[in-house]
Amino acid sequence: MPISRALSTAALGMSAQQKTVDNIANNLANVSTTGFKRSTIAFQDLFYQNIATSKRGGSMADGSSGGGRLQMGHGAKPAATVRNFSQGSVQETGGSLDLAINGTGFFQVEMPDGSISYTRDGNFTMDANGRLVTQSGLPLADQIDIPEDTVGVQISQDGIVTAKLDGDRGTIDLGQIELAKFVNPGGLEALGDNLFGTTETSGMPFYGTPGMEGFGGLQQGFLEQSNVDIVTEMVSLIEAQRAYETNSKMVQTAEDMMAMTNSIKR
Numbered sequence: 470m471p472i473s474r475a476l477s478t479a480a481l482g483m484s485a486q487q488k489t490v491d492n493i494a495n496n497l498a499n500v501s502t503t504g505f506k507r508s509t510i511a512f513q514d515l516f517y518q519n520i521a522t523s524k525r526g527g528s529m530a531d532g533s534s535g536g537g538r539l540q541m542g543h544g545a546k547p548a549a550t551v552r553n554f555s556q557g558s559v560q561e562t563g564g565s566l567d568l569a570i571n572g573t574g575f576f577q578v579e580m581p582d583g584s585i586s587y588t589r590d591g592n593f594t595m596d597a598n599g600r601l602v603t604q605s606g607l608p609l610a611d612q613i614d615i616p617e618d619t620v621g622v623q624i625s626q627d628g629i630v631t632a633k634l635d636g637d638r639g640t641i642d643l644g645q646i647e648l649a650k651f652v653n654p655g656g657l658e659a660l661g662d663n664l665f666g667t668t669e670t671s672g673m674p675f676y677g678t679p680g681m682e683g684f685g686g687l688q689q690g691f692l693e694q695s696n697v698d699i700v701t702e703m704v705s706l707i708e709a710q711r712a713y714e715t716n717s718k719m720v721q722t723a724e725d726m727m728a729m730t731n732s733i734k735r
Contacts, residue, residue, distance in 0.1 A: 474541060476727075479719035481544030485512055486713040488547050493706050496697045504589035504663055505695035507702075508552045515543040554654045557589075557696035559688060565622045566593045566601065569693045572685020574648030574677075577610035578603060578664060585610055587649055587674070590663035592692055601630075605662050613644050626686040628679040648684050649674035 492510050499505040520539040559569045568591030570576070575587035588603070596602045601613040613630050615622060621633040628646035633639075651657065656670025667673065680686040 474543070476720060476723040478542070478544040479716045479723065481515070481546070482716035483713055483720070485545045485547060486709045486716065489709040490706065490713070492550070493702050493709065496702050497699070500695050500697045500699060502663065502695050503592050504557065504693050505697065506552050506554050506557075506589070507695070507697045508550050508659075509705075510547050511549045511551050512545045513548040514545055517542050550659075552655050552657070552659070553696060555696050557694045559691045560694050561691050563690050564592075564692075565624075565689065566595065567591060567690055567692050568593060568624060568646075569688045569691040570648065570679070570685045571688050574650050574679065574684045575654075575665070575674075577647065577649055578607045579610045580607065584666075586660060586664040586666055587657065588663050588665065589693055591687075603662070607662075607664075609646065611644055611646050613646070615643065616641070624687060624689040626680050626688070628687055646679065646687065647676050648679050649676050650684060651675070 489510055496507045517540040520541055578586045578588055580586055593601050595615055599615045600608045602608045618635040619632040620635050623631045630643040631640045632643050652672040656668050657665035658668050660666050677684045
């Protein structure tokens with residue numbers, strides 16, 4: 470039934486645009502989240518139904534091939550969330566435990582079950598045991614332990630962590646921060662808390678020293694900001710709103726046509 474097909478197709482279009490608006494809302498909500506990476510939704514058209522097949526092929530007036538088939542589509546569906554890992558702006562904070570990655574790479578974070586997750590959020594702090602941890606209390610996989618009598622921490626661009634001790638006892642080496650990178654970072658799974666997990670799409674991580682070939686360097690006293698651009702999101706929001714309105718008008722039109730058909734007296 471052509472009219473019911475238009476009704477369902479337009480309804481699917483409204484649902485698709487609603488998901489776009491939901492995604493934009495999440496991007497805008499995280500405009501101030503350290504290391505956040507904006508995402509978009511990729512859509513695919515649904516299956517096509519062959520309504521009729523002509524014995525004659527030939528070309529259309531615009532030069533395209535008609536193929537001799539009359540096909541009707543059934544709308545669109547959200548296929549995947551595509552995350553944009555472009556570099557966010559770097560803002561100076563002055564915090565000795567704040568780190569920004571200037572380039573490619575992720576910090577490695579140890580989860581409670583012993584697995585490793587990855588983050589661009591370098592807003593670290595120190596727990597009661599002196600470990601370098603995230604704001605959620607998850608330790609770096611590099612196991613950096615800061616002594617109680619430390620009066621200053623220095624982190625070089627290549628990830629070497631040193632501590633200046635109280636008095637005239639000099640400095641000690643606390644360890645090395647390593648970074649991880651992926652062939653396809655867009656395939657990482659968002660876990661919340663600014664963390665990402667590996668998937669088959671992302672591939673397994675490669676490890677390296679900050680500043681070496683293919684890895685970004687560290688900047689102490691800086692944090693990477695969200696890469697969400699408010700103007701871009703607002704433009705996308707307007708486009709999604711207009712598309713939603715158009716699909717809703719299509720629903721109303723289909724309903725009006727069905728009412729007209731039902732009112733015909735035989």
